Amino acid sequence: MNTTHSPAAPQPAHAPRLAGDLAIWIFILAELLAFGVFFAAYAFTRASNVALFDAEQLALSRNAGALNTVLLLTAGYFVVRAVQAAEHAADRIAGHWLAAAIACGTGFLAVKMFEYAHAFQADISLSSSPFHMFYLSLTFFHFMHVILGLVILIALWKNVRAGRYRLGDMNGLETGAAYWHMVDLVWLVLFPLVYVIH
Amino acid sequence: MQKQTTPDHGPQTHGTPRRATFQWIALILATLATWLVGQTGATGTAIVGLLAVISIWKGSVIILDFMALRHGPLLWRALILGWMALVWAVIGIAYWKALA
Numbered sequence: 001m002n003t004t005h006s007p008a009a010p011q012p013a014h015a016p017r018l019a020g021d022l023a024i025w026i027f028i029l030a031e032l033l034a035f036g037v038f039f040a041a042y043a044f045t046r047a048s049n050v051a052l053f054d055a056e057q058l059a060l061s062r063n064a065g066a067l068n069t070v071l072l073l074t075a076g077y078f079v080v081r082a083v084q085a086a087e088h089a090a091d092r093i094a095g096h097w098l099a100a101a102i103a104c105g106t107g108f109l110a111v112k113m114f115e116y117a118h119a120f121q122a123d124i125s126l127s128s129s130p131f132h133m134f135y136l137s138l139t140f141f142h143f144m145h146v147i148l149g150l151v152i153l154i155a156l157w158k159n160v161r162a163g164r165y166r167l168g169d170m171n172g173l174e175t176g177a178a179y180w181h182m183v184d185l186v187w188l189v190l191f192p193l194v195y196v197i198h
Numbered sequence: 199m200q201k202q203t204t205p206d207h208g209p210q211t212h213g214t215p216r217r218a219t220f221q222w223i224a225l226i227l228a229t230l231a232t233w234l235v236g237q238t239g240a241t242g243t244a245i246v247g248l249l250a251v252i253s254i255w256k257g258s259v260i261i262l263d264f265m266a267l268r269h270g271p272l273l274w275r276a277l278i279l280g281w282m283a284l285v286w287a288v289i290g291i292a293y294w295k296a297l298a
Contacts, residue, residue, distance in 0.1 A: 018274055019211060019266035025274060032281045039285055043292030050296050058239075066233035070226055073256075077222035080264050083212045174266070181265045185278075188256045189285055191229075192249045196236035197293070 020175035028182045031145070035186045038141065039193060042134045049130055054198040056131040059122075064115050065195035068108050069187060072146075075104035076184040079153070079177045086165045086173055094165075098157040101180070105150045112143055135194055142186060149183045152176040211266050221259050228252050246293055250286045257282040 018025055046053040082097035116136075124132050156176045159165065165173045212218075232252055235245060258279065262268040267275045 016269060016271045017211065018270050029277060029281070032278070036281060036285045036288075040288045040292070043289045044295070047292050047296040062233060062236040066229060066236075069229045069232075073222065073225045073229065076260065076264050077218060077225075080212060080218045081215060084215055084218070087212060178265055181260055184264070185257055185260045185282075188253050188260065189282075189289075192232055192253050193289060196232055197246050197249055197289075198241055 020178040024175045024178055038138055045130055053131045057198055060195050062195050064111050065191050068111050069191050071104045071108045072184045072187050075101040076181055079180050083177050087167045091160055091163045095161045102153050108146055145183045149180045152179055213263055225256055228256050254282055
């Protein structure tokens with residue numbers, strides 16, 4: 001039997017793999033569902049108060065919202081670069097990328113606090129209108145997630161600098177990165193929904 | 199230095215720096231497009247649809263590439279992408295209700 005024309009053996013494919021702990025993905029799904037309910041509540045409440053929502057939305061700073069979107073997306077990109085650097089055992093560079101991501105996340109908090117200060121000076125509160133109730137509670141709920149994300153990024157930065165992650169042993173870094181990207185993902189719905197669409 | 203690998207961790211799990219950089223630039227440009235629409239004050243079904251498509255596209259980049267679900271289990275890819283689609287479907291129904 002002639003075996004010289006047998007097909008080449010297929011390259012072994014990598015099995016699908018979740019980047020990070022299963023537990024964080026279950027947590028991420030729960031968080032996304034909670035934000036999803038919040039977004040639906042906003043949209044349906046708006047349907048009964050269209051004129052009010054549209055008028056008060058116009059008073060928000062879309063510049064601040066867009067700047068914060070850029071800061072979060074850039075932080076997410078820096079986190080990806082940190083993970084890629086750690087995969088190649090470039091711990092120092094990974095640490096720099098994470099530090100840059102932390103700076104962007106901190107910038108997000110600063111812009112948001114500036115927005116809140118402006119709102120409070122204008123006597124805007126949770127009880128001033130249905131729109132402001134949603135604007136303050138939704139954005140503050142997200143704000144708290146950014147703070148937690150930053151705490152996680154700082155822990156990852158310390159671990160990266162200690163050389164704790166290597167290709168094949170990236171679980172901790174990937175787990176924290178997945179959480180940060182979730183915070184980013186939620187804002188990608190929140191920004192157009194609350195600041196732009198009317 | 200000896201390269202460490204494990205059978206279940208491919209080197210391309212998190213893509214390449216070049217790809218990530220292009221995606222980041224595209225995400226920023228898409229954000230500018232959303233901001234620009236907001237600045238013009240444009241509204242209507244087509245505008246809401248456009249902003250939803252931009253948001254879903256941006257979200258899919260985060261989900262598939264930044265979260266590395268492109269090479270992840272189908273169930274998790276479907277769950278997170280499905281969340282994005284469901285959220286915008288519900289928002290779309292609410293906006294349609296507001297127009298009615």
